[in-house]
Amino acid sequence: MNLSRTVVYAGGVFTAYEDAKVGLLTHGLQYGTGCFEGIRGYWDAAERELWLLQLLEHYERLALSAKILTMKLPHTPSEMAELTRELVARNEFETDIYIRPCIFKAAEDIGVRLHGVPDAFAIIPIPFKKYLDVTGGLRTCTSSWRRVDDSCAPPRAKITGLYVNSALAKSEAQENGFDEAIMLSHDGHVAEGSAENIFLVRRGVLYTPDPSQNVLEGCTRRSIMEIARNEFSIPIVERSIDRGELYCADEIFFTGTAIGVLHVASVDRREVGDGAMGPITRKLSEFYDRAVRAREPRYRDWVTPTYAERRAPV
Numbered sequence: 001m002n003l004s005r006t007v008v009y010a011g012g013v014f015t016a017y018e019d020a021k022v023g024l025l026t027h028g029l030q031y032g033t034g035c036f037e038g039i040r041g042y043w044d045a046a047e048r049e050l051w052l053l054q055l056l057e058h059y060e061r062l063a064l065s066a067k068i069l070t071m072k073l074p075h076t077p078s079e080m081a082e083l084t085r086e087l088v089a090r091n092e093f094e095t096d097i098y099i100r101p102c103i104f105k106a107a108e109d110i111g112v113r114l115h116g117v118p119d120a121f122a123i124i125p126i127p128f129k130k131y132l133d134v135t136g137g138l139r140t141c142t143s144s145w146r147r148v149d150d151s152c153a154p155p156r157a158k159i160t161g162l163y164v165n166s167a168l169a170k171s172e173a174q175e176n177g178f179d180e181a182i183m184l185s186h187d188g189h190v191a192e193g194s195a196e197n198i199f200l201v202r203r204g205v206l207y208t209p210d211p212s213q214n215v216l217e218g219c220t221r222r223s224i225m226e227i228a229r230n231e232f233s234i235p236i237v238e239r240s241i242d243r244g245e246l247y248c249a250d251e252i253f254f255t256g257t258a259i260g261v262l263h264v265a266s267v268d269r270r271e272v273g274d275g276a277m278g279p280i281t282r283k284l285s286e287f288y289d290r291a292v293r294a295r296e297p298r299y300r301d302w303v304t305p306t307y308a309e310r311r312a313p314v
């Protein structure tokens, strides 16, 4: 993908991707001292509108990640939301997109630390279709890599350096012929995928690891719980989950901004149910897909239109 002419926000200005550079010794690159977000935009060709999903929720999480790393964002969450809308509009995208805001330690010198190092903030939007291109569900395995523990570095913050953990698990899974990894935490309980939260369905109840299980507090996780509770009255239990429960589940699915809702067909070569997408996964996934495209009036506040102003009557 040629991004050179894509407009990005960096150093406090809108500029071309090719003109926004970071140096080789940048702390964020060398030490992983940064945090970021992943935000989705869904293009509606009929309405000619690009719907930006949960801008405020993502920027509130970025603010918490930054706080954990003692970084200072240059804008409030609502300012960053508006900056993002303007940035996307300047690019005149007419496709699904992914937006990557990030803040990182920007000094170019040697010496790992957080304090006394200046921060830099940027937002990079890119055209984006599917993150995981699988039809028929994901074949997953439990990873031999454990999810990083909060006592080492907090996984509830979306920290750049922590993605080494995800990358090790993901590559191990794919190189062994699976699509995705399920990471267990240090004590052997189910944590999450490499970039997804996980849900199990058993006897009509939805189970997901509670936020103390070394998981990212996913925006999609929260949205799916809201839909399950409010639209379908599905009971939800947040608790620690054993590995063995993965093998007994009727349905399993992953959630994430990049993937939406994706069903898991097998875990460690054991089929989940009959391997096909289960009925609860299907109704949650279909409802979510409509809500993120502004087609569910009660969830209209989840999305921000990029171009509404452009078409407003004068």
Ligand code: PMP
Pocket: 038, 166, 192, 193, 194, 195, 196, 197, 215, 216, 217, 218, 219, 220, 221, 255, 256, 257, 258
């Ligand atoms: N866990 C991890 C480790 C992730 O990287 C992501 C993707 N941001 C998620 C879960 C899902 O979070 P969200 O629904 O906010 O995208």
